[in-house]
Amino acid sequence: MNALPVLQTRISYTFTQPQLLQQALTHRSFSAANNERLEFLGDSVLNFIIAHQLFKRFPDLPEGDLSRLRAKLVKESSLAEIASTLHLGDALKLGEGELKSAGWRRPSILADALEAIVGAVYLDGGFFAAEQVVTLLYAEKLTIIDPKVIDKDAKSQLQEYLQSKKMELPEYEVVSIEGEAHAQSFTVRCTLHKLKMTTTGVGTSRRVAEQQAAKLAMEKIQS
Amino acid sequence: MNALPVLQTRISYTFTQPQLLQQALTHRSFSAANNERLEFLGDSVLNFIIAHQLFKRFPDLPEGDLSRLRAKLVKESSLAEIASTLHLGDALKLGEGELKSAGWRRPSILADALEAIVGAVYLDGGFFAAEQVVTLLYAEKLTIIDPKVIDKDAKSQLQEYLQSKKMELPEYEVVSIEGEAHAQSFTVRCTLHKLKMTTTGVGTSRRVAEQQAAKLAMEKIQS
Numbered sequence: 001m002n003a004l005p006v007l008q009t010r011i012s013y014t015f016t017q018p019q020l021l022q023q024a025l026t027h028r029s030f031s032a033a034n035n036e037r038l039e040f041l042g043d044s045v046l047n048f049i050i051a052h053q054l055f056k057r058f059p060d061l062p063e064g065d066l067s068r069l070r071a072k073l074v075k076e077s078s079l080a081e082i083a084s085t086l087h088l089g090d091a092l093k094l095g096e097g098e099l100k101s102a103g104w105r106r107p108s109i110l111a112d113a114l115e116a117i118v119g120a121v122y123l124d125g126g127f128f129a130a131e132q133v134v135t136l137l138y139a140e141k142l143t144i145i146d147p148k149v150i151d152k153d154a155k156s157q158l159q160e161y162l163q164s165k166k167m168e169l170p171e172y173e174v175v176s177i178e179g180e181a182h183a184q185s186f187t188v189r190c191t192l193h194k195l196k197m198t199t200t201g202v203g204t205s206r207r208v209a210e211q212q213a214a215k216l217a218m219e220k221i222q223s
Numbered sequence: 224m225n226a227l228p229v230l231q232t233r234i235s236y237t238f239t240q241p242q243l244l245q246q247a248l249t250h251r252s253f254s255a256a257n258n259e260r261l262e263f264l265g266d267s268v269l270n271f272i273i274a275h276q277l278f279k280r281f282p283d284l285p286e287g288d289l290s291r292l293r294a295k296l297v298k299e300s301s302l303a304e305i306a307s308t309l310h311l312g313d314a315l316k317l318g319e320g321e322l323k324s325a326g327w328r329r330p331s332i333l334a335d336a337l338e339a340i341v342g343a344v345y346l347d348g349g350f351f352a353a354e355q356v357v358t359l360l361y362a363e364k365l366t367i368i369d370p371k372v373i374d375k376d377a378k379s380q381l382q383e384y385l386q387s388k389k390m391e392l393p394e395y396e397v398v399s400i401e402g403e404a405h406a407q408s409f410t411v412r413c414t415l416h417k418l419k420m421t422t423t424g425v426g427t428s429r430r431v432a433e434q435q436a437a438k439l440a441m442e443k444i445q446s
Binding site: 040166172 | 260263266267268270271274275284285345350394396397399416
């Protein structure tokens with residue numbers, strides 16, 4: 001019951017309307033008055049505040065890199081990490097099913113609740129309050145983030161390379177799917193018609209196999 | 224040269240730093256000091272302000288519907304429409320190639336510039352200034368928007384249908400890209416492996432062609 005005051009201390013914000021914080025911590029499995037709408041709002045506040053922080057911090061970084069840095073900061077695992085440092089799991093209201101399956105540890109539930117808290121702070125205290133809370137929560141991540149180590153996935157890299165050369169996009173085709181449903185192996189062929197080049201990737205999902213095929217294509221191109 | 228004062232009157236905001244507005248109107252084809260970073264920032268400001276407006280206006284609407292309404296309001300064609308009412312095309316700075324191909328009429332260029340203006344207002348006048356400009360620009364759209372007539376796009380419809388039948392998601396492939404850079408025609412194939420069904424869409428962008436292919440697939444399924 002005293003989880004709320006502790007949480008407010010951790011985020012350095014005290015709610016005028018504590019029922020908003022309460023709602024932000026309520027998962028849909030617990031009540032119809034849950035945090036889903038607050039999460040919608042909070043997600044957009046958070047995206048904006050992080051965008052602005054990156055914009056200021058990296059005055060020469062192109063738009064595409066800013067986007068990628070932001071995506072890295074607001075992805076589920078990053079949010080869940082911050083939620084864990086706040087011990088958000090202890091303060092969540094979950095329905096019985098979620099309690100049984102240890103929902104308070106689930107990254108998606110933690111990430112959603114954190115976004116909902118940001119939305120609740122915005123509604124309770126306005127934009128500057130939300131900005132202060134977000135920059136506090138992200139202080140460390142914003143300090144250590146390095147635009148030079150943006151890890152683009154292979155498919156994006158390949159696509160950007162081809163676009164820069166005004167070449168048509170690669171074609172990915174599933175060549176085969178083998179194995180039982182729970183242990184399938186996908187084989188994907190990546191074709192670059194213009195370059196008359198074909199590579200083949202194998203993986204546990206179509207996505208993984210495509211990435212593998214794209215990676216091999218990039219290596220072939222650069223060799 | 225007097226396009227700027229007129230534009231500022233139309234958006235009911237006067238810049239303290241007019242060079243920010245100037246930059247927001249500068250396409251990458253014109254100069255390295257273009258509007259791409261401002262667009263990144265403006266996109267996130269806009270998304271947030273519209274999210275908040277919808278949140279307030281529809282206190283009982285579930286998160287998913289709020290998301291769809293927002294997507295409708297901030298999609299390229301909506302932005303380009305608002306940009307046209309502002310005669311934004313007349314104020315744009317475009318490189319020669321874009322001038323020749325009537326880039327000032329291109330929806331993507333107009334939409335990007337409008338987002339950049341929102342970003343510029345935010346940097347120049349702060350959050351409340353941006354909020355006022357956005358709510359003014361969206362006054363009509365926000366008044367007439369009706370959550371009951373959320374038209375899901377064809378790809379979403381197809382995906383939801385397939386998920387409801389526990390079928391795997393469709394695969395979209397670009398089959399060909401034809402024409403010059405400013406007037407390309409994309410052909411996309413949509414494959415539903417389980418249903419052994421293939422449809423083909425054609426459009427001015429990959430997105431449009433995909434939507435077209437998805438629409439045809441839905442029609443085939445329902446026929």
